Structure formats: C-alpha cells, structure tokens
Amino acid sequence: MVDSIFCTMLLLLQKKGVSQDLILAYKTLGVVFGGLVTSPLYVYPSMNLTNPTEEDYLGIYSIMFWTLTLIGFVKYICIALNADDHGEGGTFAMYSLLCQHANIGILPSKKIYTEEESLTSTQPVVAGRPGRLRRFIERSIIARRLLLLTAILGMCMLIGDGILTPAISVLSAIDGLRGPFPSVSKPAVEGLSAAILVGLFLLQKYGTSRVSFMFSPIMAAWTFTTPVIGVYSIWRYYPGIFKAMSPHYIVRFFVTNQTRGWQLLGGTVLCITGAEAMFADLGHFSKRSIQIAFLSSIYPSLVLTYAGQTAYLINNVDDFSDGFYKFVPRPVYWPMFVIATLAAIVASQSLISATFSVIKQSVALDYFPRVKVVHTSKSKEGEVYSPETNYMLMLLCVGVILGFGDGKDIGNAFGVVVILVMLITTILLTLVMLIIWGTHAVLVALYFVPFLLLEGTYVSAVCAKILRGGWVPFAVSVALAVVMFGWYYGRQRKTEYEAANKVTLERLGELLSAPGVHRVPGLCFFYSNRQDGWLTPVLAHYIRNMRSLHEVTVFLTLRYLLVARVDVKDRVAVRRLGPSGVYGCTIHYGYADAIDFEEEDGLAGQVVGALREHVGGEEAARVEAARAAGVVHVRGKMRFHVGKDTRLFDRLLLGFYEFLHSTCRSALPALGIPLQQRVEIGMLYKA
Known part of the structure; x- marks a missing residue:
C-alpha cells in the first residue's frame, strides 16, 4: 500500500517535469540507508544499562539526536558528499582526489597523456600556489605513507562494517521471535539468521539496481511505520520527550553518570551506523538523490522512532534489553516483526554494496590483489559485483553470528568500526578542504575541532570494548591491511627491478x-x-x-x-x-x-x-x-x-x-x- 502510493506520487511528479532525482531518491532507500534506519533494532539493547532513570533516558536521547544531526546531517549530507571523485565516494575516493591535486601518492601520480606530452611527465595537475601543508606532505615520505595507511585502514574498517551490519541487523530482528515464543532457543534464532543472510548474498549477482527495486518498498514501509509508532508512544507515554533536544540534558547525563556515562557512549554511537556506507555508496546513485532521501525520510524517521522508544522506556525503565519490540503495540507486533526482518535484510545491502565499491577501487589502483569485478549495470559504472568478495563476506557474516550468538556482543565490535572509519573520514575530509577546496583555515577549524572532539570521545569509549568483541574488526582490518601491504610491497620491488x-x-x-x-x-x-x-x-x-x-x-x-x-x-x-x-x-x-x-x-x-x-x-x-x-x-x-x-x-x-x-x-x-x-x-x- 505504501509503495503504491509512493510510486503513484512519483509518476504524477514526473509528468509535471520534476527531476528524476526523486525517483532515484526512492531507490536509495533500498540500498544506501539500510544500516542507518534499522539501528533502532539494536541501539538500546547494546548499551547494557543498569537501573536507568528518566534523566538517563533523556540524556541518551539527547546524545543520539545531536549525533544524528551533527554527524549524519552536517558532516555527511552537507559536507562529505561534496568530496566525491567523479561521483565516487568513500575514503579511497578522497585519497584518489588528494593524489590528483598534489604529489602525495606513494605510487606515481597518474594523468592522461596526449600525443604531444612526454611519457616522462608523471606529476599531477595542480592549480594555485601550494600551501605549507601540501608541501610538507609532498616532501615527507613518512607523511605520505601515513596518509596511504590511513586510507587503507578506512577501507578495511568499512569492510569490517560490511561484515558486522548484516549480522547484528538480522540477528536483532529475528530475535523478536523470542518475545511471544520464549521457547524459541538462541541457536534456532542464530541458524535462521544465518540462513537469511546466505540467501541475501546469493542475490548479489543480480546487481544493485534490481535488488534496490525489490528492496525499496520494504524500506519505504519501515521508514513510514516506525515513526508512526514512535508518535503513538510519545503521545501515550511521554509527550514532553522533545525537551531532550536541549544539549543541557547531555551535560546533566555526564555529570550524574561520569565514567558510566562515558562507557554508554559505546552503545549510543550505533545510532549513526551506516552513515559511512551512505558516503561510499555514492557511486551507485547520486549526491542529490541521497540528500533528498535523507532529509525527507530518513532523518525525521529516526528522530521520531528514537523519541518514541525513549518515551516508552521512561515509563518501562527495565525493558531496554528489548527496546524495539517492547515499544511496538501488541496489535501490530507481527506485522512489525515481518517489516523489521525484511528491513534488516535490506540494511545489509548498503554495506555489501559499499564493500564491492571499495574493493573495486583498490583493485583498479593496484593496491589489492586482482579479484573478479562484474559491472551489473550498463548505465551506471559504479554498480559492481565481486564473486570472491561476496562469498568471503558471506562466510564471515555467518561466522560472526555463530561465533558471537548475541547481538550485545556483536554491538561491542560494531561500535569500534563505526566510529573509527568516521574519524578517518574526518581527517581525510579536512585535508580535502585545505589542499583541494582551499577553504579558509578558520572554517576548517570550525569543522575539524568539533568533529575531532566528538568522534575522539566516541573512539575512547568504544576502545574499552576491544577485549569484549571489539577485536573482531581489528583482526579483519589487520588481515586485509597485511594483504594490501604485501601486494603493494611486491609491486614496488618489481618496479624497482625493472627500472634498474x-x-x-x-x-x-x-x-x-x-x-x-x-x-x-x-x-x-x-x-x-x-x-x-x-x-x-x-x-x-x-x-x-x-x-x-x-x-x-x-x-x-x-x-x-x-x-x-x-x-x-x-x-x-x-x-x-x-x-x-x-x-x-x-x-x-x-x-x-x-x-x-x-x-x-x-x-x-x-x-x-x-x-x-x-x-x-x-x-x-x-x-x-x-x-x-x-x-x-x-x-x-x-x-x-x-x-x-x-x-x-x-x-x-x-x-x-x-x-x-x-x-x-x-x-x-x-x-x-x-x-x-x-x-x-x-x-x-x-x-
């Protein structure tokens, strides 16, 4: 029903000459925002609260609201999406962009040659007088290597995100069976979750466009129904919940809870899950379509859904371990279970697509061993599928579900990759501002300092969870980094021998x-x-x-x-x-x-x-x-x-x-x- 109404509206708008970006924005719901909009399934259960109070919940909601606003809206929608490389996004795309405008790449920077140009010219095309930062990086091999390592780690962390998002999303959704049926065992939930993910990965070979066409109605239903339930919960349980938008509730939360409040940040950071994948998936859609979808649907949906959850929990303070399904009214429990399960499957797609994109970028730039990359769309070159990558992700996702067996433990690992890759994006985006955009230092500082403090605080909180599951993304990232470094080192030694x-x-x-x-x-x-x-x-x-x-x-x-x-x-x-x-x-x-x-x-x-x-x-x-x-x-x-x-x-x-x-x-x-x-x-x- 929701899908029919939406499609009819789009057709009417199209007849009136409205941009195709509206239709593309609808399609993005099925691919780009999955991890972001399904985060209400697992944020509260991942916090491990102890005797929470009304003030605690107001502070937590205030933290999530401002995290969504500052990181999701200001950083990614308003700034990061503009740092694309010919329509491609992600950390490697920003690194590529930097290499084009300065001689800071480890491998020789490359440009297009004409017949008249000498093949000995390998300098990038740069405009304007180089600043001190660019000159420093160009002259320092250590700085250039650190920059490359930063881009590699960002890519590896995003792949780690692609492993954990499907696992925690599907597992949290299927766990809803245990509410009405307590006799359903955890191994049964894990087995069903693993089977669903296997089916999803087997669909990847058909391409992003076909998958998004099938998935967009599901995500449209999710983004419509969850805020409706949220508004109902606000009206019934706590109509004054939006007073928590005031930042002073954050201050009161940390003053009251101190160390405990800092530790809970490892759970609240999950509310911004999928924002980096939104940036990396830029090549599959367009900047404008992502912005339209986020501002018109995703952001208000999340704000209202989290407000409704928090309003319910203020009146049912001990239900945080199942914070989503408990706030769903009994008459609509099963319809919402079906929608939540389907939405969790869609959530996995955004990270899978982003992983294909970054693997293709690194293979093309010869920083990763060659794997098969298939272009699944003749009209959009950014839509790719890699069989080897797909099946490796499938095995790792299933392994995470069967190995951890609990969404709370996966959440400990999840927070690590979510915030670290965002911090890396902040660093690279700052360099893009200084070296490429020529942004005034004061404006750069207004961006860099607040986000460094915000994300740095989150990093300090999630690092405390490394021993409780957070080591998983580090292990995956280190393994991938070793592969990339070994490949790069061999290619460099080969080049040196050929030069001699x-x-x-x-x-x-x-x-x-x-x-x-x-x-x-x-x-x-x-x-x-x-x-x-x-x-x-x-x-x-x-x-x-x-x-x-x-x-x-x-x-x-x-x-x-x-x-x-x-x-x-x-x-x-x-x-x-x-x-x-x-x-x-x-x-x-x-x-x-x-x-x-x-x-x-x-x-x-x-x-x-x-x-x-x-x-x-x-x-x-x-x-x-x-x-x-x-x-x-x-x-x-x-x-x-x-x-x-x-x-x-x-x-x-x-x-x-x-x-x-x-x-x-x-x-x-x-x-x-x-x-x-x-x-x-x-x-x-x-x-």
Whole structure:
C-alpha cells in the first residue's frame, strides 16, 4: 500500500517535469540507508544499562539526536558528499582526489597523456600556489605513507562494517521471535539468521539496481511505520520527550553518570551506523538523490522512532534489553516483526554494496590483489559485483553470528568500526578542504575541532570494548591491511627491478639488429606496465630467446588513473617507438570505468583503429595486413628469485607477494582475449 502510493506520487511528479532525482531518491532507500534506519533494532539493547532513570533516558536521547544531526546531517549530507571523485565516494575516493591535486601518492601520480606530452611527465595537475601543508606532505615520505595507511585502514574498517551490519541487523530482528515464543532457543534464532543472510548474498549477482527495486518498498514501509509508532508512544507515554533536544540534558547525563556515562557512549554511537556506507555508496546513485532521501525520510524517521522508544522506556525503565519490540503495540507486533526482518535484510545491502565499491577501487589502483569485478549495470559504472568478495563476506557474516550468538556482543565490535572509519573520514575530509577546496583555515577549524572532539570521545569509549568483541574488526582490518601491504610491497620491488634493468628504445634497436633476429608476420600485443619511455626487462629476455619479433608489435599498457572515469576520446593514445612497425599504446581507465573489450571489435580492433588514425597511408595498410596474418597477446610472467643472500624481511614479504600473485586472477582473462591468442613468457627477477 505504501509503495503504491509512493510510486503513484512519483509518476504524477514526473509528468509535471520534476527531476528524476526523486525517483532515484526512492531507490536509495533500498540500498544506501539500510544500516542507518534499522539501528533502532539494536541501539538500546547494546548499551547494557543498569537501573536507568528518566534523566538517563533523556540524556541518551539527547546524545543520539545531536549525533544524528551533527554527524549524519552536517558532516555527511552537507559536507562529505561534496568530496566525491567523479561521483565516487568513500575514503579511497578522497585519497584518489588528494593524489590528483598534489604529489602525495606513494605510487606515481597518474594523468592522461596526449600525443604531444612526454611519457616522462608523471606529476599531477595542480592549480594555485601550494600551501605549507601540501608541501610538507609532498616532501615527507613518512607523511605520505601515513596518509596511504590511513586510507587503507578506512577501507578495511568499512569492510569490517560490511561484515558486522548484516549480522547484528538480522540477528536483532529475528530475535523478536523470542518475545511471544520464549521457547524459541538462541541457536534456532542464530541458524535462521544465518540462513537469511546466505540467501541475501546469493542475490548479489543480480546487481544493485534490481535488488534496490525489490528492496525499496520494504524500506519505504519501515521508514513510514516506525515513526508512526514512535508518535503513538510519545503521545501515550511521554509527550514532553522533545525537551531532550536541549544539549543541557547531555551535560546533566555526564555529570550524574561520569565514567558510566562515558562507557554508554559505546552503545549510543550505533545510532549513526551506516552513515559511512551512505558516503561510499555514492557511486551507485547520486549526491542529490541521497540528500533528498535523507532529509525527507530518513532523518525525521529516526528522530521520531528514537523519541518514541525513549518515551516508552521512561515509563518501562527495565525493558531496554528489548527496546524495539517492547515499544511496538501488541496489535501490530507481527506485522512489525515481518517489516523489521525484511528491513534488516535490506540494511545489509548498503554495506555489501559499499564493500564491492571499495574493493573495486583498490583493485583498479593496484593496491589489492586482482579479484573478479562484474559491472551489473550498463548505465551506471559504479554498480559492481565481486564473486570472491561476496562469498568471503558471506562466510564471515555467518561466522560472526555463530561465533558471537548475541547481538550485545556483536554491538561491542560494531561500535569500534563505526566510529573509527568516521574519524578517518574526518581527517581525510579536512585535508580535502585545505589542499583541494582551499577553504579558509578558520572554517576548517570550525569543522575539524568539533568533529575531532566528538568522534575522539566516541573512539575512547568504544576502545574499552576491544577485549569484549571489539577485536573482531581489528583482526579483519589487520588481515586485509597485511594483504594490501604485501601486494603493494611486491609491486614496488618489481618496479624497482625493472627500472634498474630497463630496455630503452636505443637498446631495443640494438636487440632487433642483432644477427639471427628476424621480424615475423603478424600483430603482437606485448603487455607492459611502464609509462616512462622504456620497456620491461622481459622484452630483452623474449627477443634473446625467441630470436624474433612480430612485424607489427604494439607495446600495450592498461593504465588505471587516480580518477573515477576517463572520457572515451582520451582512452587510447598511440605513438611510434622508433624501430619500423613498433608502436606504443596506452589505454587509460579510471577505477569506476568498465574494461569490456568483448563488445564491438575487441581490443585488437580498438587499438588498430587508433593506429590507422595516427599513422595513415601505407603504414596503416601494413598494420591491417599484420592483423590479418594473426594476432597474439604476449604477457611476461615475472617471479622473484629469493636467494640465500636475500634479507629475511624480503623473503617473507616477497614470498607472501608471490603467493598472492599466484592465487589472484590474471589480467588477460578480464579483457576477453581468446585463450588461443595468449602467450606467457616467464622470467625470474633477483630479489
């Protein structure tokens, strides 16, 4: 009924010319805000209150109201959503944005090259006079590494959030069975919750758009019914609840409870669950649609729902352990149980989608081992699905439910990731303000200082719960950080070896003119990851052993830029490399772009088309003839040779990198290249 009314209203508005953002805002309910709007299911049960009083509840509601207002509305809706990178959000998108405007990345900052530009230019495009902060970070390798580590930790914490949100949301909803039926055991609740989550993860392959279309009616019903019950509870139990919006109730709460009040912050922070996922999910929708949905539906719904819960608990002070279902009137208990369960399933979607987004960003920027990333929408490049990530999340979510078995214990772990990732966003957003936006220092201080104090206080409270379940997100984050660092270290050592043993264009000419080396018919794509005007050592290894090179050879580089998207006209850049029939080609892609060469004429067709435009005449005909003679894709497969003189640190890290490299996906299958056209040339690099 609610869905029908909403859709009819949208159709009428659309006929009158109202923006499509309204329809998109409706769809965001099913994906972006799930974790945020279902937080009333588990906030009060996670607090472990002891003999609470009316003043305690008023103080708690005041804390939640101002947390939602300051962090949810002011920080994310008004400020953070503007720090997008071509429509992509999240900590890695902000790091990418910083790398584009300053030379602060660990890996060389990347830009789009034209035919006239030298391939030795690797500086980012920056405007204006650099400030002292930017100059300091650019000159300090320690500061640059800390910045990268901060972005990595933010991404890892968000993934930890993606593990815990589905677990605590579904488990808290299904636990409602034990109210009317006390005989239902906890293992039965855990088993049913795990089964529901498995079903949800199996749906992910159909894409965010299809899932959101199915889920939006559920979340619309949830955001409509819970505040209605909240208003009823306010009228029946405590009509004066909104006086708690005055901040002085927060002061009274801490003066009265002191250390105990500080400890309870670990539970109140859960009211803002899902705000970071809202930012990370930006690539799936749009800034305006998220803002419309939040201000018109989510924010008022949460304010009224928490007010109703608090009003009920003031008159039933000992019911906090089941703070949601107890405040639901008996006549509508079962309908609300069904809606709550379905809403909890939807809540999981926002974090799952956000996890797919950040994994795709880190893979594209070569900070994470390659996993399969599928674009599930032809119109929105930000909608992605990763099978490996999906099933790993599924196993971890089920493991958390079966391992903890209690929403209170999961809440201890949950608060840690919720606030730490928000603190990281605050730090990165401050750097964006100073380095990119050029915001006045006074305005930056008005943002940074209050949010640092607010979130820093929350961090101090949740860290006390590390030993009571909070270690879980840290363990996951550390494991992911080790994987990312091991991959990054191996890639860096590989780059260093190739730089020391590079093949220049002059050296290439010498190799081709050596006795016994022949040019054979056909078109060869020789893959390289260098954009510095020189080629990798595996080329010399190939020519010396094969004693030949194809008549037309294109040294091809797939270059992922630190931007979200690259215009089609700028994607393929070609140039001559000196020896006859030898060319260089760079294909530029942003981390939000799809690489799909199975359509149209394939990879060979796109590159040959660019070559025809570049060379023309007889040379173009020669390229076409070589393509007709046969196409082969040559890829070097380099491994590190760890000798007895290799340092122990390198033995461990490079051994770990080799393990990751051997288990991750190859780059070529992702390009749709026929198996019979692939050739791999092995070579050992000395560690």
